Amino acid sequence: RKEVEQDPGPFNVPEGATVAFNCTYSNSASQSFFWYRQDCRKEPKLLMSVYSSGNEDGRFTAQLNRASQYISLLIRDSKLSDSATYLCVVNPRMDSSYKLIFGSGTRLLVRP
């Protein structure tokens, strides 16, 4: 089983739609969680961190469910510019500050 698993998609949605991605992780001791965004043939960029109580940044909402070991990303009112691959990233342990585990990404296509 992969340490971090994501549905590769693609998710094909119309503009204005709400879309959600889930990501599961295998290490129950994992301490920190992130969503990165990667545009085609570009470098990953941090979208948002995921906090235990859940957090929101504009149209984006991230949630953490420790009991079920998954994190989610909700995008409301999708824009064409949201088309990208979304990477789920997990830090397994607090003392392994160097080691981030990247999921293989979920591809989102927003159509007009």
Add this chain to the structure above:
Amino acid sequence: NAGVTQTPKFRVLKTGQSMTLLCAQDMNHEYMYWYRQDPGMGLRLIHYSVGEGTTAKGEVPDGYNVSRLKKQNFLLGLESAAPSQTSVYFCASSPLGSYNSPLHFGNGTRLTVT
């Protein structure tokens, strides 16, 4: 402010050739990392450095060497390239450990080994 700069952007090597990828950051970050990204797989950590003069192995270090003689530079070397090393290589830096600070990535180097 250039951020993280990688050179070269593209390279084609023949099996057995060697090369060095250069990563430079101008943000005075302590931590630097080399990742590779292959289709259908997440980024995998090759080597990393927690400060000038220090390096350590990541998940997939075999076939690669690194050096961090200066704080701003992190070099990745391929001593004898193999087709399995065909990949996109990303350098990243962070001011603290990646546990609590975001990674700043370079634009990537696309390497093909024939």
